[in-house]
Amino acid sequence: MSWSIKVGRIFGIDIKIHLTFLLILVWGAFNYGGSAGPLYGVVVTLALFTLVLLHELGHSVAALGYGIPVRDITLLPIGGLARLERMPEKPLHELVVALAGPLVNVVLAIGLLPLVAVLAALQGETFSLRMLMQPGLLGLLTFLLSANISLAVFNMIPAFPLDGGRVLRATLGFFTDYQRATQVAVTVGRVFAIGLGLVALFVPGQIFLALIAVFIFFAGGQEGQAVAAKGMLRKVRVAQALTPNAVALSPEATVGQVASLMMTSRQPDFPVLDPLTGQLLGVASHHTVTQAMQQGRWRSRIAEIMQQARTVPTIALTASLDEVQDKLAQTSSRVAAVYDGLHFRGLISLEDIYRVFGFLNRSQSSGRRIGWQAG
Numbered sequence: 001m002s003w004s005i006k007v008g009r010i011f012g013i014d015i016k017i018h019l020t021f022l023l024i025l026v027w028g029a030f031n032y033g034g035s036a037g038p039l040y041g042v043v044v045t046l047a048l049f050t051l052v053l054l055h056e057l058g059h060s061v062a063a064l065g066y067g068i069p070v071r072d073i074t075l076l077p078i079g080g081l082a083r084l085e086r087m088p089e090k091p092l093h094e095l096v097v098a099l100a101g102p103l104v105n106v107v108l109a110i111g112l113l114p115l116v117a118v119l120a121a122l123q124g125e126t127f128s129l130r131m132l133m134q135p136g137l138l139g140l141l142t143f144l145l146s147a148n149i150s151l152a153v154f155n156m157i158p159a160f161p162l163d164g165g166r167v168l169r170a171t172l173g174f175f176t177d178y179q180r181a182t183q184v185a186v187t188v189g190r191v192f193a194i195g196l197g198l199v200a201l202f203v204p205g206q207i208f209l210a211l212i213a214v215f216i217f218f219a220g221g222q223e224g225q226a227v228a229a230k231g232m233l234r235k236v237r238v239a240q241a242l243t244p245n246a247v248a249l250s251p252e253a254t255v256g257q258v259a260s261l262m263m264t265s266r267q268p269d270f271p272v273l274d275p276l277t278g279q280l281l282g283v284a285s286h287h288t289v290t291q292a293m294q295q296g297r298w299r300s301r302i303a304e305i306m307q308q309a310r311t312v313p314t315i316a317l318t319a320s321l322d323e324v325q326d327k328l329a330q331t332s333s334r335v336a337a338v339y340d341g342l343h344f345r346g347l348i349s350l351e352d353i354y355r356v357f358g359f360l361n362r363s364q365s366s367g368r369r370i371g372w373q374a375g
């Protein structure tokens with residue numbers, strides 16, 4: 001079950017709210033309602049999250065401008081999250097995408113300021129923080145003005161993966177490589193996260209700040225690890241990770257024959273080849289064969305139950321393993337067919353990537369260097 005429900009679609013991007021978001025509405029009803037009651041509190045909370053949504057749309061539109069697809073935007077109690085298909089790696093692109101969110105809030109604040117000033121003058125109010133707490137149009141607009149300023153300032157704290165942290169990584173990226181820039185940004189982010197955590201500990205009622213500090217600490221580290229893994233996989237070509245002498249199947253082989261072969265082999269997937277041309281017809285995996293056995297189809301030909309070749313993503317022999325990883329993620333497949341021009345050369349799967357990564361990781365931590373060539 002998914003915890004997010006779709007509420008709309010803007011610029012072709014699904015807008016979702018996480019179910020826990022409903023809690024924040026209840027919280028907002030009582031905290032922002034004041035003398036005007038809970039309904040006004042809900043209006044204020046929804047207005048606040050509209051600003052968060054516009055902020056995320058800022059990032060998303062900038063990403064789309066660089067040809068990066070945006071999967072969806074989800075509103076959570078601690079803020080919004082725009083999921084990009086991939087992170088922009090060129091420093092300039094990342095800088096623009098990271099700044100686009102806070103920029104939306106700056107523009108909105110600049111637009112709201114004269115509105116609030118005129119309305120306050122008309123109502124004979126002197127401009128003060130007290131206006132925030134007064135229910136009504138002036139109070140709401142003042143609240144939105146201050147919320148825009150807070151959103152812009154808070155997100156620009158250089159704590160990766162907050163926007164400011166991404167700006168920091170992008171800026172470092174002009175002087176050093178992506179891996180190193182990420183490492184520094186993650187470390188700086190963690191120092192800030194600990195700082196925020198301490199503030200949350202000593203200032204009462206800062207539960208959200210505490211949650212955000214925990215989020216920065218772990219999410220930053222996780223993204224840092226993913227970048228490091230990608231950097232390692234980028235140095236390895238598909239040709240170096242292909243299992244040599246992999247067993248291929250004839251389309252005439254029966255499920256029973258393949259099952260006994262699978263019991264004695266460590267190979268996760270078996271290509272089914274045309275015996276005359278050597279071209280790939282399909283893929284037999286443990287899963288499909290086990291399923292056929294459960295249905296009692298021992299005598300069926302493997303060609304009848306295999307995954308057809310046209311549904312298997314393809315990758316070039318010269319591609320790097322991080323490209324394979326991206327391709328498998330995009331197509332939600334765990335195996336891809338490797339081609340050298342028009343010739344089928346083998347299958348590469350997530351297991352192969354894990355195996356190579358585990359090997360590189362161990363060899364790196366033991367201090368020895370393996371001569372992987374980016375050929």
Ligand SMILES: [Zn+2]
Binds near residue numbers: 055056
């Ligand atoms: Zn942002």
